Amino acid sequence: MAPAAPLAALALAALLAPGLGVPFPGCDYPPHLWCSSREIAVACQAESHCTDLSPPPAPVELSLFYESLCPACRGFLVQQLFPAWLMLPQEALNITLVPYGNAQERNVSGRWQFQCQHGPEECLGNMIETCLMNEAKNFSTYFPVIFCLESGSSVTKNLEA
Secondary structure, three states: OOOHHHHHHHHHHHHHOOOOOOOOOOOOOOHHHOOOOHHHHHHOOOHHHOOOOOOOOOOEEEEEEEOOOOHHHHHHHHHHHHHHHHHOOHHHEEEEEEEOOOOEEEEEOOEEEEEOOOOHHHHHHHHHHHHHHHHHOOHHHHHHHHHHHHHOOOHHHHOOO
16 A cells, blocks of 8 residues: 555646646646647647647748639639638738739829720729728638629629629
């Protein structure tokens, strides 16, 4: 029976020592999982004990210069970029959308005139999407709307829906 007393004392010390088996408020994970991810280590205040955790990588910076009525641009945005954005963690990808693409501009008597590759409707679509981005400010708010606009037959016709 003598070995049981030191074992009991060790178990009591482990329970009372901070960071050695006592979960912190907000930590709903057993100790063997505390170093399984950065999020769990932070929640359990165990980062200093987790040597395998590396700093999160910098997000991929992506700027898409596109035209609102260009079939190839719309296909990329709707079929590839938007689904990738949905699947990746928010910290992984930083997207800048620039609905301008292959437009020409010129200053005529102090007023800017734009000529878009796919005509005046594309210029209007580009302006609508630019205004949406300017007013909404938050990418997570305006990107789903732009996806919706770009998904149908025409950006300007999809605006009402």
